[in-house]
Structures are given as structure tokens and as C-alpha cells.
Amino acid sequence: MTDTNTTTHTQFDALTEAEFKNVVGHFASGVTVVTTAFGDKLYGSTASAFSSLSMDPLSVLVCLNKTSTTNPAVTGSGYFAVNILGEQNAELAKHFSRKNDDKFASVNYSLSQFGGVPTLDDALATIVCEVMDTPVGGTHTVYFGRALEATAASGGPLAYYRGRFGRFEEFEI
Numbered sequence: 001m002t003d004t005n006t007t008t009h010t011q012f013d014a015l016t017e018a019e020f021k022n023v024v025g026h027f028a029s030g031v032t033v034v035t036t037a038f039g040d041k042l043y044g045s046t047a048s049a050f051s052s053l054s055m056d057p058l059s060v061l062v063c064l065n066k067t068s069t070t071n072p073a074v075t076g077s078g079y080f081a082v083n084i085l086g087e088q089n090a091e092l093a094k095h096f097s098r099k100n101d102d103k104f105a106s107v108n109y110s111l112s113q114f115g116g117v118p119t120l121d122d123a124l125a126t127i128v129c130e131v132m133d134t135p136v137g138g139t140h141t142v143y144f145g146r147a148l149e150a151t152a153a154s155g156g157p158l159a160y161y162r163g164r165f166g167r168f169e170e171f172e173i
Contacts, residue, residue, distance in 0.1 A: 028161040033083040033096045033123070034062050034143075035109075037116045038073035042104045044118070045070040046097040048160050049140070050082055058147040060127055063140040071141055078131050079115025080145060085158040086124035090165040093158060114148045125152035 035044040049063035062082055064071040074080045085093055096103055108121040112128045119126045129145025136142070159166045 025162045028159055031085045031089070031093045031158045031160050031165070032062070033085065033092065033120060034064060034070060034074070034080055035083060035118045035120065036070060036074045036077045036080045037111070037118060038077040041073070042109075042118050043070040043073040044096045044103050044120075046093050050084075053144060057132075059132060059144060060129060060147060061142055061144050063137070063142050065140055066136075067139075074131065074143060075134060075141070077115050077117070079112075079117050080129055080131065080143060081112060081117045081119045082127045082129065082145075083120040083123035084125040084127075086122075086153070086155040087158050087167045088155070089122060089124070089158050092120065092122060093160075093165065112149065119151075123153075124155050124157060126150065 029048040030050065032047050032050045033044050034047050034050075035042065037043070045064060045068045047062055047064060051061050053059040053061045060082060062080070064074065092107070095107070104118060109118040110121060111117070112119055114128050114130065117128060119128065127145075127150045128148050129143075130148055131143055132146050133144040134141055135144075156168050159168050
């Protein structure tokens, strides 16, 4: 049986942006909001490019688009929080994905002792980090962060798949 969604290319054909987005969109991920404080302002952006990185030192990575106002604020601050969203947080994910001067006006948050970064009270889990390194990959900055504090609540994660939010369903294998 042939998969009609399969794209193959010769050495002369270039993979298009649309084809690439379609294929990588098949990878389900969690949803986070990356937050920081810089100067007298709080910043936050929705991000799905997040992963644990190392156990020595305890660290994570997150990618932020260079056009995001949160990106230079993380660099300037030297600290950030990764707020892992729960299945009830789809509106929070949408809220932080939009351009807005004060994204925190209608959001419950606390300030971390590390860099005063905001942590979202309604997040499923939060990891506060100190920036260790900032390599650049294309349109994004990759932040490697040393984990300084972490909290978690009970509940299920918010999932993102092919441009839509959903819930993770558990089953035994």
C-alpha cells in the first residue's frame, strides 16, 4: 500500500516550506509559555520547542523566534521560566501567542527569587532557569538553561498536534 502523503525528491528538487511544515506537524509536542523579567517589564511567549537537556548540570533547552519580544528580554535578564501548560490551559497558550503590551494584566502569576521571572500560577509545571548558552539556529535562538527551581502539580499536559491543541490519552501497552 502506498502512502499518498509521502514526498520524495531527487537531488534537484528542493523541499518546500509547506512540505516541511506538513511533515514536522505530525510530531506531537507539549505546550509551554516561556517567561522572563527585564528592566521593569514582564515578558512571555508560547513555545512548543522545549526539551530536557542534561542531568549534569540539570538543564533544559527552549527555542524562541528572534522576532519575539521575549527573546532579547531573556538574553538581557539571564533568567527564564518554562511554564508547562496543562490540558485546561489552551486559552493561556493562545493568550501568550498574541502580540500584547501587557500579557500579564489578566494572568495569575508569582515572581521567582531568581531574576524575578514570572511563573504562571495555573501552569502544570514550572522550571526556572539561568541562561547557560545561546546558540542560534536559523530564525530561532536556542536557550540552554540551568534549572534552579522546579514545581509540578497533578493533571494532564496540553498537547499540540498539526496546529491544534488537545489532550493526552493514557492507555496500557
